[in-house]
Amino acid sequence: MSFNQTLLIAIRALLLNKLRSFLTGLGIIIGVAAVVAMVAVGEGAKDQMKSVFSSLGTNLLILLPGASSAGGMRGGFGTQPTITWSDLDAIRQQVPTARYVAAVLRTGAQVVGDQENWGTTVYGTSPDYFGIRDWKTTLGALFVDSDVRSGTKVADIGQTVSDQLFGPGANPIGKTIRIRNIPFTVIGLLAPKGQSPMGQDYDDCVYVPQTSFAEKIQGGLRQFVSGITEVSADSSQDTAKCEGQIEALLRERHHLRSGQADDFSIRNLTEMENASQQGMQTLSLLLSSIAAVSLLVGGIGIMNIMLVSVTERTREIGLRMAIGAKPLHIMAQFLVEAVTLSVIGGLIGIGLGSTIAWRLAATFGWHVSLRPDVMAVAMVFAAIVGVAFGLYPARKASRLNPIEALRYE
Amino acid sequence: MPESAGVPLIEMRGISKAYQTGGVPLWALRQVDFEVPRGDFVAIMGASGSGKSTLMNLLGCLDRPTSGRYRLAGRDVYRTDSNGLATIRNRYIGFVFHTLNLLARTSAVENVELPLVYAGVRARTRHQLAVEALQRVGLGARLQHHPSQLSGGQQQRVAIARALVMRPPLLLADEPTGNLDSRTSLEVMALFQELGRQGVTVVLVTHEPDIAAFARRIVVMRDGAIRSDLPNVSKDAAAMQAEGQLVEPR
Structure with a gap:
């Protein structure tokens, strides 16, 4: 049967x-x-x-300078510049699991286009930053390492900024925008990323090379990085290892004895992601x-x-x-x-x-x-x-x- | 399976069957010897409690005796397990019950196909054999009717077709006319007689002398033993009488 x-x-x-x-x-x-x-x-x-989490960047570590302490008032993380540009170069060269290392300098600024102007956030960073965020352009190109080295006045702008300055749907490539009266040429329109869970508009931004940012927009702190540094590890398994290696490297470079507290801090977003x-x-x-x-x-x-x-x-x-x-x-x-x-x-x-x-x-x-x-x-x-x-x-x-x-x- | 002509189809030796009722064995059959040659038409009679149903169940391989031996077509039945008994029932025995045991809401032809299903016959062959069996009992025109759309006599004929479809050497009928009116009973009995003439060995249990009269041999049981086992002398007369009253089966 x-x-x-x-x-x-x-x-x-x-x-x-x-x-x-x-x-x-x-x-x-x-x-x-x-x-x-x-x-x-x-x-x-x-x-x-x-x-x-992936729009924040994958396998992300955030490196913050230390806290200032003056007259008993402690300023919180990032108030005391302790991390130098050469620290970042050292991380890039000596921590093999760190795929991308990008300083993120930021300031609020009024940006002026042809006729319109718009208050937005201006970031100074390196091309690694776009690697961390996996960010591409819809028009034009991202700035590259040579722009950072020579401090060219080029900018990649977000969709919101482009809409506000040049009108919705306009092609901003080749246009000039003035940030604090300094002219920058728009070379790329960043792909829209939408909103963060907190309602922050990811597309309301202007990105310029960090050298141009330090020279033309905000004075900077000479050898110190005046902002946070984002590091992306090779894989989510590597984030903890990468974190440890960076900590060890920076302690050595900052001549911290054992028992002495770190003069910087590292936040591991992967751990937050894992917790969620x-x-x-x-x-x-x-x-x-x-x-x-x-x-x-x-x-x-x-x-x-x-x-x-x-x-x-x-x-x-x-x-x-x-x-x-x-x-x-x-x-x-x-x-x-x-x-x-x-x-x-x-x-x-x-x-x-x-x-x-x-x-x-x-x-x-x-x-x-x-x-x-x-x-x-x-x-x-x-x-x-x-x-x-x-x-x-x-x-x-x-x-x-x-x-x-x-x-x- | 040896099928030498000299061996009787049914050969029972010293069959006893006891039922345990409250620790006391109740003997339904006591040392029964019973033989049926091929092609015979036997009626087993007796009052209720005489052991005729028990004998029927044993003949049909539905039950095992307390002691004794049973050879069916030369095969020692009680040497096999319950699966073996199921195979014997499937291949060697066709059952017709007194209650109309057809599957409801299932067409006549599908009811007849059932034994073939358990024999593992393929669907097309199955259908063909079932149709032939129904034609043999005169129901070739009612293949797709459900039991509820058939008369009692027609339902019993479907049951007979189902019993015949595997072409078993033995047809067992337990009060096959128990639920039928007298005219339909004659119709069904005439069919059994016809099958007997075609070489099918028929054993039927009944308590009605009119029905037993169709058989060639009448066995009477009482108190778990065979009291008489005689050829039916009135057979021809009864058959002629019955056929005279018959409407030809369609």
Whole structure:
């Protein structure tokens, strides 16, 4: 007796009691739908958070100068310039896991275009910065290392600045903007990045080479870096190692004895990202336990109805045995029926869950991310539930005495 | 399987069957010896509690005796396990029950196909054999009817077709006319008689002398033992009488 034949018998038996089959499968349907929908929403949130972190820069370390202390007033991180440009060169050369090293100098400034002017933030940095952010231009080009070395007066501007100065959709390449009255040539329009979670507009910015920034816009601190430094490690596994190497290198260069506190600080954003991911994982765990409970309840429903079905069809079982069905045939028939019920329930649940997720996305503008692997796992679990809870009724059916089964009224 | 002509189809030796009721064994069969040659048409009669149903269950390999030996077509039945018994039931025995044991909401042809399904016959062959069996019992025009759309006699004929479809050497009928009116009973019995003429060995259990009269041999049981085992002398007369009343099966 082929599997197809058994499956056909099972499907026919289920179709004979459509409402009952549906109600029995409902436990599985709701369980699987809940999992698929909740995971889709959860993964959507996770993706959103991931994109927030990747717009900040991947595998990012932020290096801050030390804190000033004058007359008992301690100024906080970054108030005491301790990191020199040669420190940055040393990091670049001696820390192999540091892929990009970029100082980020910033100031608020009024920028003047052809007719309009706009108050924005001007950054002085090196091309490494664009590597950290994985930032490209939509028009023109980014400034390069030679611009930094020779201090050329070129600028890459954000979409917002371009819109405000030259009008929406205008091509700003080749135009001149004046920052603190110093003319800079726009050589690139940066690809829009949107808003940060705090509402800060990433595209409201002007980037110029750090040397031009220090010479023309803000005086600077000679050998010291007057701002933060961003370092990007090769991989997220390397961030901790990279952090340690930079710390060791800077302590040595700053002649700090052991026991003496660092005169700088390093922040590891990857760790923050990991922490947020751990929170997400806790949420996922919670969701899976809800799923496990609903699948368990669904399974009990299946077992209940299968036991009823075995009792109802005792005569049929007796008949099948009399005409040559082996105990294994009877067992397979009821087992396949239970598994079919749970698998079809699982499929409907996936459809329902996807629809719910999709509706949520459409109604509330949430990010949802449907995960095929989660669906597959949910299906496998639904099938396992079918087997686990169908086994006992099926065994019971297969062990019936044919004579008693035939006589059963 | 040796099928030498001299060996009887059914050969039971010293069959006893006891049921345990409250620790006291209740003997339903006591040392029964029973033989049926190929092509015979035997009616087993007896009051309820005489052991005829127990004998029927044992003949049909649905149960095992407390002691004794049973050879069916030369094969020692009780040497095999429950799977083996299922195979014997499938290949060598066709059952017709007194209750109308058809699967509801399943067409006549699919009901007849069931034994072939368990024998592992392929779908196309299955359908063909089932149609032939239904034609043999005169129901070739009602292949797709469900049991609820058929009369009692027609339903019993579907059951007979199902019993015949594997072409088993033995047809066992347990009160095959128990749920039928007298006219339909005659129709069904005439069919059994016809099958007997075609060489099928038929053993039927009944408590009605009218029905037993169609058999060639009548076995009477009482208290778990065979009391008489005689050829049916009135057979021809009864058959002629029955056929005279018959409407030809369509």
